[in-house]
Amino acid sequence: EAQVTQNPRYLITVTGKKLTVTCSQNMNHEYMSWYRQDPGLGLRQIYYSMNVEVTDKGDVPEGYKVSRKEKRNFPLILESPSPNQTSLYFCASSPRPGQATYEQYFGPGTRLTVT
Amino acid sequence: KNEVEQSPQNLTAQEGEFITINCSYSVGISALHWLQQHPGGGIVSLFMLSSGKKKHGRLIATINIQEKHSSLHITASHPRDSAVYICAVVSGGGADGLTFGKGTHLIIQP
Numbered sequence: 001e002a003q004v005t006q007n008p009r010y011l012i013t014v015t016g017k018k019l020t021v022t023c024s025q026n027m028n029h030e031y032m033s034w035y036r037q038d039p040g041l042g043l044r045q046i047y048y049s050m051n052v053e054v055t056d057k058g059d060v061p062e063g064y065k066v067s068r069k070e071k072r073n074f075p076l077i078l079e080s081p082s083p084n085q086t087s088l089y090f091c092a093s094s095p096r097p098g099q100a101t102y103e104q105y106f107g108p109g110t111r112l113t114v115t
Numbered sequence: 116k117n118e119v120e121q122s123p124q125n126l127t128a129q130e131g132e133f134i135t136i137n138c139s140y141s142v143g144i145s146a147l148h149w150l151q152q153h154p155g156g157g158i159v160s161l162f163m164l165s166s167g168k169k170k171h172g173r174l175i176a177t178i179n180i181q182e183k184h185s186s187l188h189i190t191a192s193h194p195r196d197s198a199v200y201i202c203a204v205v206s207g208g209g210a211d212g213l214t215f216g217k218g219t220h221l222i223i224q225p
Binding site: 033041043045048088090102104105109111 | 116148150156157158159160163201203212213214215216217218
Protein backbone atom coordinates (compact mmCIF):
# COMPACT_ATOMS: atom_id res chain seq x y z
CA GLU A 1 0.00 0.00 0.00
CA ALA A 2 1.31 3.42 -0.99
CA GLN A 3 1.79 5.47 2.13
CA VAL A 4 3.70 8.07 4.07
CA THR A 5 4.44 7.11 7.65
CA GLN A 6 5.43 9.34 10.54
CA ASN A 7 6.69 8.47 13.98
CA PRO A 8 5.88 9.16 16.67
CA ARG A 9 2.23 10.10 16.24
CA TYR A 10 2.10 11.84 19.60
CA LEU A 11 4.94 13.28 21.64
CA ILE A 12 5.11 15.31 24.81
CA THR A 13 8.56 16.61 25.65
CA VAL A 14 10.32 19.33 27.61
CA THR A 15 12.06 22.46 26.46
CA GLY A 16 15.56 21.86 25.16
CA LYS A 17 15.43 18.08 24.79
CA LYS A 18 16.45 17.18 21.25
CA LEU A 19 13.95 15.13 19.28
CA THR A 20 13.51 13.66 15.81
CA VAL A 21 10.28 12.99 13.98
CA THR A 22 10.75 10.40 11.27
CA CYS A 23 9.03 10.39 7.89
CA SER A 24 9.20 7.60 5.36
CA GLN A 25 7.48 7.00 2.02
CA ASN A 26 7.31 3.82 -0.05
CA MET A 27 6.40 5.39 -3.41
CA ASN A 28 9.90 6.29 -4.64
CA HIS A 29 8.94 9.97 -4.61
CA GLU A 30 11.60 12.59 -5.21
CA TYR A 31 9.85 15.48 -3.48
CA MET A 32 9.25 15.50 0.29
CA SER A 33 8.21 18.26 2.61
CA TRP A 34 7.41 19.10 6.23
CA TYR A 35 4.53 21.32 7.35
CA ARG A 36 3.21 22.52 10.64
CA GLN A 37 -0.43 23.29 11.30
CA ASP A 38 -1.54 25.77 13.93
CA PRO A 39 -5.03 27.09 14.79
CA GLY A 40 -5.79 30.26 12.91
CA LEU A 41 -2.62 30.01 10.81
CA GLY A 42 -3.31 26.93 8.76
CA LEU A 43 -0.56 24.82 7.23
CA ARG A 44 2.87 26.31 6.73
CA GLN A 45 5.90 24.79 5.07
CA ILE A 46 8.99 24.20 7.23
CA TYR A 47 11.48 22.52 4.86
CA TYR A 48 11.33 20.65 1.61
CA SER A 49 13.58 18.36 -0.38
CA MET A 50 13.65 17.95 -4.15
CA ASN A 51 15.84 14.86 -4.03
CA VAL A 52 18.53 13.08 -2.03
CA GLU A 53 20.97 15.54 -0.46
CA VAL A 54 18.91 18.50 -1.73
CA THR A 55 16.97 20.43 0.90
CA ASP A 56 15.69 24.00 1.18
CA LYS A 57 13.92 26.24 3.64
CA GLY A 58 10.20 26.83 3.55
CA ASP A 59 8.31 29.65 5.22
CA VAL A 60 9.02 28.79 8.88
CA PRO A 61 12.39 26.96 9.11
CA GLU A 62 13.69 28.53 12.34
CA GLY A 63 14.38 25.97 15.05
CA TYR A 64 14.23 22.97 12.70
CA LYS A 65 16.72 20.87 10.76
CA VAL A 66 16.20 18.20 8.13
CA SER A 67 18.29 15.73 6.21
CA ARG A 68 17.71 13.63 3.10
CA LYS A 69 20.32 10.89 2.98
CA GLU A 70 17.98 8.34 1.42
CA LYS A 71 15.14 8.88 -1.01
CA ARG A 72 12.51 7.31 1.22
CA ASN A 73 13.34 9.11 4.49
CA PHE A 74 13.09 12.76 5.49
CA PRO A 75 13.46 13.22 9.24
CA LEU A 76 12.62 16.48 11.02
CA ILE A 77 15.00 17.40 13.83
CA LEU A 78 14.33 19.81 16.66
CA GLU A 79 17.70 20.42 18.28
CA SER A 80 16.35 22.46 21.19
CA PRO A 81 12.55 22.43 21.19
CA SER A 82 10.65 25.37 22.62
CA PRO A 83 6.97 25.74 23.58
CA ASN A 84 6.24 27.73 20.40
CA GLN A 85 7.01 24.58 18.43
CA THR A 86 3.99 22.88 19.94
CA SER A 87 2.01 22.04 16.84
CA LEU A 88 0.63 19.37 14.54
CA TYR A 89 3.26 18.31 12.03
CA PHE A 90 2.71 16.70 8.64
CA CYS A 91 5.14 15.13 6.26
CA ALA A 92 4.19 14.87 2.59
CA SER A 93 5.64 13.50 -0.63
CA SER A 94 4.96 13.76 -4.33
CA PRO A 95 6.52 12.18 -7.41
CA ARG A 96 8.04 15.02 -9.42
CA PRO A 97 11.49 16.45 -8.70
CA GLY A 98 11.47 20.16 -8.04
CA GLN A 99 7.76 20.46 -8.59
CA ALA A 100 4.89 20.26 -6.16
CA THR A 101 2.49 20.04 -9.07
CA TYR A 102 1.48 16.45 -8.64
CA GLU A 103 -0.78 14.85 -6.08
CA GLN A 104 0.54 15.27 -2.58
CA TYR A 105 0.51 12.28 -0.23
CA PHE A 106 0.36 13.24 3.43
CA GLY A 107 1.47 11.33 6.49
CA PRO A 108 -0.96 10.89 9.39
CA GLY A 109 0.49 13.76 11.42
CA THR A 110 2.54 14.06 14.60
CA ARG A 111 1.08 16.01 17.49
CA LEU A 112 3.96 17.56 19.42
CA THR A 113 3.65 19.28 22.78
CA VAL A 114 6.67 21.07 24.25
CA THR A 115 6.34 22.06 27.91
CA LYS B 116 4.77 35.48 -1.79
CA ASN B 117 1.39 34.22 -2.80
CA GLU B 118 -1.54 35.11 -0.58
CA VAL B 119 -4.30 32.50 -0.55
CA GLU B 120 -7.76 33.41 0.70
CA GLN B 121 -10.60 30.97 1.24
CA SER B 122 -14.27 31.70 1.81
CA PRO B 123 -16.28 31.04 3.75
CA GLN B 124 -14.22 30.16 6.82
CA ASN B 125 -17.11 28.19 8.29
CA LEU B 126 -20.15 26.70 6.60
CA THR B 127 -23.04 24.75 8.06
CA ALA B 128 -25.58 23.26 5.68
CA GLN B 129 -28.32 20.66 5.57
CA GLU B 130 -27.87 17.27 4.01
CA GLY B 131 -28.55 17.37 0.27
CA GLU B 132 -27.57 21.00 -0.25
CA PHE B 133 -25.19 22.13 -2.98
CA ILE B 134 -21.98 23.42 -1.43
CA THR B 135 -19.48 25.90 -2.87
CA ILE B 136 -16.12 26.77 -1.33
CA ASN B 137 -14.00 29.48 -2.90
CA CYS B 138 -10.28 30.07 -3.13
CA SER B 139 -8.49 33.11 -4.52
CA TYR B 140 -4.79 33.82 -4.77
CA SER B 141 -2.69 36.86 -5.49
CA VAL B 142 0.12 35.67 -7.79
CA GLY B 143 0.05 33.48 -10.88
CA ILE B 144 0.41 29.78 -10.17
CA SER B 145 1.34 26.57 -11.94
CA ALA B 146 -1.17 24.40 -10.08
CA LEU B 147 -3.74 24.38 -7.30
CA HIS B 148 -4.61 21.59 -4.90
CA TRP B 149 -7.79 20.95 -2.98
CA LEU B 150 -7.26 18.94 0.19
CA GLN B 151 -9.65 17.45 2.70
CA GLN B 152 -8.81 17.16 6.38
CA HIS B 153 -10.97 14.80 8.38
CA PRO B 154 -11.95 15.43 12.01
CA GLY B 155 -9.30 12.88 13.01
CA GLY B 156 -6.64 15.12 11.42
CA GLY B 157 -5.59 13.14 8.35
CA ILE B 158 -5.20 15.03 5.07
CA VAL B 159 -6.07 13.61 1.68
CA SER B 160 -5.63 15.13 -1.72
CA LEU B 161 -8.91 15.64 -3.61
CA PHE B 162 -7.80 17.39 -6.79
CA MET B 163 -4.81 18.93 -8.47
CA LEU B 164 -5.75 21.50 -11.12
CA SER B 165 -3.79 23.60 -13.54
CA SER B 166 -6.75 24.58 -15.75
CA GLY B 167 -10.41 23.93 -16.39
CA LYS B 168 -12.49 21.55 -14.34
CA LYS B 169 -12.24 18.14 -12.71
CA LYS B 170 -14.95 15.89 -11.31
CA HIS B 171 -14.76 12.97 -8.93
CA GLY B 172 -18.03 11.52 -7.74
CA ARG B 173 -20.02 14.32 -6.10
CA LEU B 174 -17.04 16.67 -6.02
CA ILE B 175 -16.27 19.19 -8.74
CA ALA B 176 -13.32 21.57 -8.81
CA THR B 177 -12.88 24.45 -11.22
CA ILE B 178 -10.15 26.98 -11.75
CA ASN B 179 -10.03 30.30 -13.61
CA ILE B 180 -6.38 31.16 -14.13
CA GLN B 181 -7.07 34.68 -15.43
CA GLU B 182 -9.21 35.57 -12.42
CA LYS B 183 -6.89 33.74 -9.98
CA HIS B 184 -9.83 31.88 -8.51
CA SER B 185 -10.89 28.31 -7.88
CA SER B 186 -14.06 26.74 -6.51
CA LEU B 187 -14.82 23.38 -4.96
CA HIS B 188 -18.41 22.20 -5.27
CA ILE B 189 -20.10 19.35 -3.47
CA THR B 190 -23.39 18.10 -4.89
CA ALA B 191 -25.97 16.27 -2.77
CA SER B 192 -23.96 16.91 0.38
CA HIS B 193 -23.87 14.26 3.10
CA PRO B 194 -22.82 14.35 6.77
CA ARG B 195 -19.71 12.34 5.88
CA ASP B 196 -18.58 15.36 3.81
CA SER B 197 -18.09 17.24 7.08
CA ALA B 198 -14.41 18.18 7.16
CA VAL B 199 -12.00 21.04 6.66
CA TYR B 200 -11.31 21.79 3.00
CA ILE B 201 -7.99 23.40 2.21
CA CYS B 202 -6.84 25.12 -0.93
CA ALA B 203 -3.10 25.12 -1.69
CA VAL B 204 -1.26 26.74 -4.59
CA VAL B 205 1.99 26.07 -6.35
CA SER B 206 3.68 29.27 -7.49
CA GLY B 207 6.08 29.53 -10.39
CA GLY B 208 7.92 26.31 -11.21
CA GLY B 209 6.78 24.59 -8.07
CA ALA B 210 10.16 24.42 -6.37
CA ASP B 211 8.85 26.64 -3.60
CA GLY B 212 6.38 24.07 -2.40
CA LEU B 213 2.81 24.77 -1.40
CA THR B 214 1.17 27.87 0.04
CA PHE B 215 -2.05 27.10 1.87
CA GLY B 216 -5.31 28.83 2.59
CA LYS B 217 -6.54 28.68 6.17
CA GLY B 218 -9.26 26.21 5.30
CA THR B 219 -13.06 26.07 5.26
CA HIS B 220 -14.71 24.17 8.09
CA LEU B 221 -17.78 22.45 6.63
CA ILE B 222 -20.50 20.82 8.71
CA ILE B 223 -23.34 18.97 7.01
CA GLN B 224 -26.27 18.35 9.30
CA PRO B 225 -28.60 15.37 8.73
